[in-house]
Amino acid sequence: xxxxxxxxxxxxxxxxxxxxxxxxxxxxxxxxxxxxxxxxxxxxxxxxxxxxxxxxxxxxxxxxxxxxxxxxxxxxxxxxxxxxxxxxxxxxxxxxxxxxxxxxxxxxxxxxxxxxxxxxxxxxxxxxxxxxxxxxxxxxxxxxxxxxxxxxxxxxxxxxxxxxxxxxxxxxxxxxxxxxxxxxxxxxxxxxxxxxxxxxxxxxxxxxxxxxxxxxxxxxxxxxxxxxxxxxxxxxxxxxxxxxxxxxxxxxxxxxxxxxxxxxxxxxxxxxxxxxxxxxxxxxx
Numbered sequence: 035x036x037x038x039x040x041x042x043x044x045x046x047x048x049x050x051x052x053x054x055x056x057x058x059x060x061x062x063x064x065x066x067x068x069x070x071x072x073x074x075x076x077x078x079x080x081x082x083x084x085x086x087x088x089x090x091x092x093x094x095x096x097x098x099x100x101x102x103x104x105x106x107x108x109x110x111x112x113x114x115x116x117x118x119x120x121x122x123x124x125x126x127x128x129x130x131x132x133x134x135x136x137x138x139x140x141x142x143x144x145x146x147x148x149x150x151x152x153x154x155x156x157x158x159x160x161x162x163x164x165x166x167x168x169x170x171x172x173x174x175x176x177x178x179x180x181x182x183x184x185x186x187x188x189x190x191x192x193x194x195x196x197x198x199x200x201x202x203x204x205x206x207x208x209x210x211x212x213x214x215x216x217x218x219x220x221x222x223x224x225x226x227x228x229x230x231x232x233x234x235x236x237x238x239x240x241x242x243x244x245x246x247x248x249x250x251x252x253x254x255x256x257x258x259x260x261x262x263x264x265x266x267x268x269x270x271x272x273x274x275x276x277x278x279x280x281x282x283x284x285x286x287x288x289x290x291x292x293x294x295x296x297x298x299x300x301x302x303x304x305x306x307x308x309x310x311x312x313x314x315x316x317x318x319x
Contacts, residue, residue, distance in 0.1 A: 036077060037073075037076040037077055037079070037082075038076070038079055038082040040076075040082075040083055040084055040085060040086055041058075041084065041085045041086070042066075042085075042086050042088055043058070043085060043086065043087050043088060044088045044090075044091055045087065045088075045089070045091070045092055046091055046092065046093065047092060047093055048092055048093070048094060048095065048174065048201075048203070049176075050092075051065075051087055051089055051092050051201065052174060052175055052176040052199075052201060053176055054085075054087050055087050055175070055176070055199050055200075055201060056175065056176040056199045058084070058085035058087065059198040059199040060198070061083075061084040061085055062081075062082070062083045062084055062085075063083060063084065063085035063086070063087060063198075064081070064083040064085070064086055064087070065086075065087050065089060065109075065152070065201055065202075066086045066087065066088045066089065066090075067089055067090065067109055067110060067146045067148065067149045068112065068113075068144045068145035068146040068149045069144065069145075069149075070137070070141050070144055070145035070149070071145070071149060071150065071153040071155070072149075072153070087201075089109060089110060089201070090110060092109075092110070094108065095108040095109045095110040095203065095204075096108050096110040096111060097111070097204065098111050098115055098120055100121055100209065101206075103208065103209055104170070104206040104207060104208055104209065105120065105121050105125060105206070105207045105209065106204055106205075106206050107147050107148065107204060107205045107206075107207065108148070108203065108204050109146060109148040109149070109201065109202060109203050109204060110146060111146060111147055111148070112142070112143060112144065112145065112146055112147075113133055113136050113141070113142035113143070113145050113146065113147060113150075113160075114133075114142045114143045116129045116130055116132075116133040116147075117130065117133060117134075117142070118130060121209070123209060123210060123212065124210040124211075124212070124213075124214040124215070124216060124236075125167075125207060125208075125209050125210045127216075128163075128210070128216045128218075128234075128236070129163070129207075131216070131218055132159050132160075132163055132218050132234070133159070135159055135218070135220055135229070135232075136150075136159050136160075137226050138226045147160050147205060148202045148203075148204065148205055151164060151171065151187070151194075151202060151205060152194065152196060152202045153192060154188050154189075154191075154192045154193060154194045154257065155191075155192060155228065156191055156192075156252060156253055156254075156255065156256055156257055156258065156292070157228040157229040157230070157232065157252060157253040158252065158258075159220070159229070159232065159252070161188065161252060161257070161258050162232055162234050162250050162251070162252035162253075162258040163207075163234060163250075164184040164187070164205060164207070165184045165185055165188070165250050165252075165257075165258045165259055165260060166234045166235075166236070166248050166249075166250030166258075166260060167184075167207055167208060167210075167236070167248070168183065168184060168185065168208060169183075169184040169205050169206060169207045169208070170182070170183060170184070170205070170206040171183075171184060171187050171202060171204075171205055171206075172202070172203050172204045172205070172206065173196055173197075173200040173201065173202055173203065174200065174201050174203045175197065175199050175200045175201070176199065179203070182195060184205075185259070185260070188257035188258065189257070190256040190257060191256045191257070193257075210236065211238065213238050213239070214236055214237070214238050214246075215236065215237060215238070215239070215317045215318070216234070216235060216236040216317055217233075217234075217235050217312075217313035217314055217315065217316035217317030217318075217319075218232070218233070218234050218235075218313055218316065219232065219233055219308075219309045219310075219312035219313040219316060220232030220233070220253070220309060221305050221308065221309055228253070229252065229253040230253055230254075230297065230302065230305055231251070231252070231253045231254045231302060231305035231306050231308075231309050232251070232252045232253045232258075232309055233249065233250065233251050233252075233285070233306070233309040233310040233312075233313040234248075234249075234250045234252075234313060235247070235248065235249050235250070235310070235313045235314055235317055236248045236317075237268060237317070239273060242272055243270050243271060243272060244268045244269060244270065244271050244272070244273055244277070245269070245270075247264075247265045247268040247269055247281075248260060248265060249261045249264040249265050249268070249281065249285060249310060251285060251289060251306055251309075251310065253305075254289050254291050254292060254302050254303075254305065254306050255289055255290055255291065255292060256292065261284070261285045261288050261289070261310075262288075263284040263285065263287065263288040264281040264282070264284045264285040264288065264310060265281075266284070267280045267281040267283075267284040268281045268314075273314075273317075273318055278311050278314040278315060279311060281310060281311075281314060282306075282307045282308070282310040282311035282314070283307065285306050285307065285310040286303050286304070286306045286307035286310070289302075289303060289306050291303050291306070
């Protein structure tokens with residue numbers, strides 16, 4: 035199939051883009067950046083926007099820079115920008131590790147980080163990253179902006195708190211302190227498929243004990259989130275197989291897994307147990 039007819043708008047400035055979006059949003063106007071999430075569902079006519087606001091020529095939305103202790107990622111920044119660490123230190127290495135799991139190379143060269151966040155697929159690696167690292171998301175509309183904590187941004191499967199006339203203009207990721215270690219693991223049926231479950235962990239080791247642990251899980255529930263029960267199982271403990279297994283068990287017990295015709299809730303719970311343990315093991319590899 036092919037998309038239903040639509041009007042493409044190509045603004046050059048952010049103010050122009052926001053003005054157009056305010057006008058066309060009531061007609062199911064959508065923002066187009068990479069198009070790797072939106073265009074396929076348009077091709078199947080699962081979405082039929084009458085207007086597309088193409089932001090690929092908007093000045094300033096390609097920002098990728100450190101400001102005030104945060105990595106600022108603009109709405110036009112492609113996944114491929116993270117194939118090499120975009121910043122020194124553990125955050126840069128983490129992003130370069132996670133990006134390799136996103137779909138396939140051609141998609142990474144076109145799709146955008148902010149587009150992935152706005153699409154809000156439960157399996158999105160960047161959604162999981164944003165929640166785990168307590169990112170801030172900057173939503174702009176004609177006449178104003180608001181800053182949304184990542185933990186409050188996702189409402190459910192492909193659902194966010196963005197209003198129809200708001201543009202997700204940038205994400206701000208806090209730089210990780212020196213000495214932070216991390217691990218990432220996901221399970222999918224085939225390489226490049228959407229993950230059925232994924233885990234991202236970070237922590238520091240101080241005096242031989244785990245400090246400031248973060249454990250995020252995606253793909254298993256309607257949206258990714260930090261699993262505080264697993265973090266509590268790690269905090270203050272020595273990194274060890276027993277500690278990692280206890281945290282994985284805590285994560286598996288804490289989730290309320292999705293279920294579908296191919297996957298039972300109990301199977302997804304087992305996947306959570308596995309990906310959390312493997313992510314923790316990767317942190318010391």
